[in-house]
Amino acid sequence: MAWNPERNALLAKLWSDGSPTPSIAATLGTTKNAILGKAYRLGLPRRAPSSRPGSAPRPVCSVSPAPPEKPLHPVLGLRQGLCRWPIGDVIAPDFRFCLDGTADRAVYCAHHARIATQPSRSR
DNA sequence: CCCTGATTCGC
DNA sequence: GCGAATCAGG
Numbered sequence: 143m144a145w146n147p148e149r150n151a152l153l154a155k156l157w158s159d160g161s162p163t164p165s166i167a168a169t170l171g172t173t174k175n176a177i178l179g180k181a182y183r184l185g186l187p188r189r190a191p192s193s194r195p196g197s198a199p200r201p202v203c204s205v206s207p208a209p210p211e212k213p214l215h216p217v218l219g220l221r222q223g224l225c226r227w228p229i230g231d232v233i234a235p236d237f238r239f240c241l242d243g244t245a246d247r248a249v250y251c252a253h254h255a256r257i258a259t260q261p262s263r264s265r
Numbered sequence: 266c267c268c269t270g271a272t273t274c275g276c
Numbered sequence: 277g278c279g280a281a282t283c284a285g286g
Contacts, residue, residue, distance in 0.1 A: 145278080163269060175280055178271065183277070188271070267286105274281080 143172065145180065151228045153177065157186050158226055158239075159249065222247060227254035 149170060156166040163174040170177065225240035226249050242251035250258050 143278085173279075174269080176278065178269095179273095179277090179279065182271070269286085270284090272281105272283085274279105276277105276279085 150180075150184065153180060154184070154186060154228045155226070157181055157189070158228075160189070225249075225251035225254055227251070227258070 152170060153166060156169060157177075161169075163177050166177045167174040223244055223246075225242040225244050227240035227242075229238050229240060240251055240254055242253070244251045244255075248255060
């Protein structure tokens with residue numbers, strides 16, 4: 143199955159929406175592993191504290207001094223009252239969310255809320 | 266014991 | 277690059 147921009151956007155949407163991996167998997171019609179792998183490749187931020195940085199014995203040299211660099215998050219800026227609609231390609235370097243003002247605590251702004259409810263029947 | 270999340274390997 | 281398998285944590 144080829145991953146279309148829509149699929150990536152949906153993945154990012156559900157991911158940032160806080161949907162469980164199996165749920166996203168069911169929505170996209172794939173397994174959670176695929177979702178995890180895709181999300182990982184996409185560079186999506188990790189959500190769960192279920193990380194195991196050190197549990198898995200990884201033979202890596204200790205030649206990595208803590209870099210003082212503080213990279214900005216690829217997403218975020220997401221906040222209550224801001225539209226979470228993904229703009230353009232999720233893989234784009236300037237990928238961003240709408241961040242437009244939403245209704246009270248809506249996830250999307252009025253404009254994207256309409257699109258979000260579309261059952262994706264573009265043809 | 267079951268479920269979710271992350272990382273790595275193979276195709 | 278995608279998918280599946282494996283491991284760890286809760």
